[in-house]
Amino acid sequence: MTHDVAIVGAGPVGATLALALADSDLDVVVVDPRAAGEAARTDRSLALSHGARLVFERLGVWAGLAATEGAVTPIVTIDVSQARGFGALTLDAGEQGLPALGYVVSYRALQCALDAALQSTQVAMRYGTAARSVAGSADAAKVEIDGGPGSALNARLAVVADGAGSTIEGIARTRRDYRQVALVAAITLSRPHEGVAYERFTPDGPVALLPERDHYALVWTQTPERAARLLDMPAAEFLAALAAHFGRRSGGFTGVAKRRSFPLVLEVATATTATRVAVIGNAAQALHPIAGQGFNLGLRDAWELAQTVLQSPRDDLGSAAMLDRHRRGRALDRRAGIAFTHGLVQLFGNNRPWLSVPRGIGLALLDAMPLAKRAFTRAMLFGIH
Numbered sequence: 001m002t003h004d005v006a007i008v009g010a011g012p013v014g015a016t017l018a019l020a021l022a023d024s025d026l027d028v029v030v031v032d033p034r035a036a037g038e039a040a041r042t043d044r045s046l047a048l049s050h051g052a053r054l055v056f057e058r059l060g061v062w063a064g065l066a067a068t069e070g071a072v073t074p075i076v077t078i079d080v081s082q083a084r085g086f087g088a089l090t091l092d093a094g095e096q097g098l099p100a101l102g103y104v105v106s107y108r109a110l111q112c113a114l115d116a117a118l119q120s121t122q123v124a125m126r127y128g129t130a131a132r133s134v135a136g137s138a139d140a141a142k143v144e145i146d147g148g149p150g151s152a153l154n155a156r157l158a159v160v161a162d163g164a165g166s167t168i169e170g171i172a173r174t175r176r177d178y179r180q181v182a183l184v185a186a187i188t189l190s191r192p193h194e195g196v197a198y199e200r201f202t203p204d205g206p207v208a209l210l211p212e213r214d215h216y217a218l219v220w221t222q223t224p225e226r227a228a229r230l231l232d233m234p235a236a237e238f239l240a241a242l243a244a245h246f247g248r249r250s251g252g253f254t255g256v257a258k259r260r261s262f263p264l265v266l267e268v269a270t271a272t273t274a275t276r277v278a279v280i281g282n283a284a285q286a287l288h289p290i291a292g293q294g295f296n297l298g299l300r301d302a303w304e305l306a307q308t309v310l311q312s313p314r315d316d317l318g319s320a321a322m323l324d325r326h327r328r329g330r331a332l333d334r335r336a337g338i339a340f341t342h343g344l345v346q347l348f349g350n351n352r353p354w355l356s357v358p359r360g361i362g363l364a365l366l367d368a369m370p371l372a373k374r375a376f377t378r379a380m381l382f383g384i385h
């Protein structure tokens with residue numbers, strides 16, 4: 001049999017696509033090696049934009065997620081500054097007429113909410129099943145699988161959302177190693193965080209503090225060598241190093257837990273479509289976390305692809321014309337998200353002192369110009385269309 005859509009990977013992006021297609025009469029099948037309700041990744045703090053909230057509201061998962069104890073923390077203010085340089089920028093939800101600029105959401109809680117929502121739909125969820133390869137031909141895409149009945153699935157359209165793009169044949173990925181790692185940890189405070197997030201650009205790289213439940217989620221960019229030392233440091237020494245780096249803008253750090261690090265790379269699929277195949281989410285592009293854009297971009301991939309699929313006649317699914325519409329529709333937002341994130345890394349993610357002045361001017365100008373600030377904030381919140 002030939003399914004209408006086969007989705008490879010039910011992470012937050014693949015599961016969102018499946019849910020967005022669930023009310024149609026399409027025959028949708030999803031494979032993922034993980035078990036239902038379990039997350040493939042260690043828990044991490046996803047930074048969701050306001051636009052991402054709107055997507056989850058439309059899919060009916062936001063209210064339950066927001067009501068789950070500790071799953072969602074609103075960001076009401078973002079304070080951007082640079083160490084040893086002038087210029088600062090404050091983005092405020094009130095100024096944008098929004099309840100929050102974004103949200104810090106637990107990856108696990110989001111995955112659980114999406115899995116639970118998918119349970120009561122017609123979508124065929126095949127947990128415990130991994131795709132080995134995805135390849136398209138003129139008539140259908142073929143997904144070879146391990147686990148569960150059968151050895152392959154056929155579909156008019158296969159969507160790769162496996163987080164790594166490792167299952168697709170014929171699409172290469174470019175990889176740029178930033179030679180830095182992100183050190184992440186939970187930082188407790190002597191006072192409530194009041195929904196304020198801090199992004200501070202320091203000579204060693206950017207440091208972000210995101211409000212989460214009763215603590216801050218820290219994302220600290222470091223060289224691998226320094227990160228290794230910071231990971232092993234006694235807690236008091238670590239907190240002192242963080243406070244010194246952070247200056248006077250935040251402070252009162254009282255404890256650190258769950259320290260770990262991961263390498264920072266930019267991985268971009270050279271194409272997001274192939275014969276009868278579309279690639280979305282981290283499988284299409286994995287970005288540096290400096291601007292919190294990666295997951296939001298992946299989510300927009302899923303939402304926009306769902307709209308293209310829903311607007312296409314069944315016979316047109318996976319055709320070159322349908323995939324071309326999808327690719328063209330996503331091109332600007334995708335290119336802008338990658339370029340914006342990479343540009344920020346180049347401008348702020350290094351210790352070239354001569355950049356301090358242009359950085360300061362940029363931040364000060366942006367803060368002083370309401371229209372430019374609004375455009376900047378809107379791009380961060382909703383993406384570029």
Ligand SMILES: Cc1cc2nc3c(=O)[nH]c(=O)nc-3n(C[C@H](O)[C@H](O)[C@H](O)COP(=O)(O)OP(=O)(O)OC[C@H]3O[C@@H](n4cnc5c(N)ncnc54)[C@H](O)[C@@H]3O)c2cc1C
Pocket residue numbers: 008009010011012013014031032033034040041044045046047129130131132161162163164167184262280281282283289292294295296298
């Ligand atoms: C190490 C690391 C740390 C990160 N930390 C943060 C962070 O702190 N904050 C933040 O906002 N973002 C972070 N990100 C980015 C964020 O995790 C991604 O943007 C988000 O997970 C993308 O969702 P996704 O569904 O595309 O992929 P994933 O979340 O990777 O999900 C992929 C899914 O595909 C499934 N899968 C894998 N292989 C197969 C296969 N062969 N067949 C079928 N299914 C398969 C997996 O089981 C999984 O369920 C991090 C990324 C990495 C790599």
